Amino acid sequence: MEYMIDANALEKSFSGTRALKNVSFQVKKGEIFGFLGPSGSGKTTTIKMLTAQLTPTSGSAYVLGVPASKLKEGKYRKQIGVITDNTALYVRLSVYDNLKLYCDLYDVHPNRIDEVLRMVNLTQESQKIVSKLSKGMLQRITLARAFLHEPKLLFLDEPTSALDPVNTRHIYEGLIALKEKGTTIFLTTHDMNEAETLCDRVAFLNDGEIQLLDSPKRLRQQRSDLTLTVELTDGSRAIVPKGPAGAQELFQYMSANRVASVWSNEPTLGDIFVEVTGRKLS
């Protein structure tokens, strides 16, 4: 299998309105791939088509090397994890018992429950009844459930949207640990920092179309104005070209011990999104 996801000219219309237009992209094994777009741009629709919850109007999608429609079959379902708006938890059971049920379903040893609860910072809440959890806790147990069987491919729809910064950090660490173990992750977000922190490559989605696709680093570097900002010890700033002329100037500041900080002048992913789509992300 060459790609974990191979989407070709995917289209989805709802009552004649095109929500997704000619969307093509590939996700390689072991990547964290980010789908970035404002509300209503088609992120959830894409995940639903890639996970056999929706049928495309036209185009094709191969996931784990087979047509996406096959993911309904048990043997493929066990290889993926999906988190969308549907949490599918048993609200009268405890956090632990919910995860135990999924362990039985996926043939996972219950020892793994403590591991995933640590990953999502829910160890203390293990015996709490799910109906008594806060929105952020619900989001974390839903993620724990998706991590439980260490799927080959994980789909996450805005995984940290209800989380505070501390728990967001826990989830990022958990996702990076999963990636290191070989899980491929497809996530949607409108948080540019999340994309910068996690994603190997990102696609910008706007009005149902992919407008740009590359690594966050390359996107920023391609739009760098080739200058550095040098903050001096007296609080003033100098803009210095990255070439030989700038080297001379920087050398002088450094020789005089006047440099407090130096950074490359590149736009943020958010700036690039606005430049390309003419829209803000959130």
Ligand SMILES: Nc1ncnc2c1ncn2[C@@H]1O[C@H](COP(=O)(O)OP(=O)(O)OP(=O)(O)O)[C@@H](O)[C@H]1O
């Ligand atoms: N079942 C449906 N019936 C009709 N229209 C739909 C349906 N599902 C999605 N849409 C429309 O398709 C477009 C894309 O919706 P989608 O939920 O994929 O966007 P999104 O990028 O995930 O948004 P958000 O960030 O708000 O979750 C929207 O205009 C939405 O109203």
